[in-house]
Amino acid sequence: MSSNIAYISTASARAIILSRNETLTGSYCSIKDLCAYEHCTQKCEIIAETKNHLCGNVQSSNVEVLEGELVAGIGEYKIGKNVLLKAMGLGSCVGVILYDPSTCIGGIAHVLLPGASAEGKTKHAETAIKTMLEEMIRNGARRRKVCAKFAGGAQIFKHMNMEMLKIGDRNIKSVQDTLKEEGIDIVATDTGGNVGRSILFNTIDGSMIIKYSSGKAAWL
Known part of the structure; x- marks a missing residue:
């Protein structure tokens, strides 16, 4: 079975289109809330243009x-170029993206806990960010060009004790402190x-798509 992930950018919208x-x-469109169609259909010009390109009927410079895609599980990170990076099911966890727009090399970490790990485990914010940054640089990213986006750190379960409720806030602060220490500019946060979140990051244009557990989505 043949599957594709396509990115399309037009004067009015950007979209990630998934097909098999x-x-x-599936699709993630930057103008979904303003779209004339309640659901994606073949009548949509963006869908039609992307499908024609993928089928080889018409080659579009917009597509x-x-x-492929790389998914960072809890405590993991992934790096890549010309791929879709994903961290799914973020509650108190934080999804951290590092990106070098000059080389289009990006990384995503699924941070579970604040601070650093003495064993080098990347479930901790400081260890994950520093380890991911080092690997990105080894793969050609330019350190002075790297910027960051991150999302998550929610309080999902209200019945937990006070210390457990603070974990999301502690994760956020740990991510912020580590990025500041490394001299990395933060360009977007959520x-x-x-509300739980899943995040997708397009290494072609540096856009982060946040899919909320409520069903809504946002582009940053």
């Missing part, structure tokens, strides 16, 4: 095909609250 065997399986 020439059938649309770029990604090489943190706190009581």
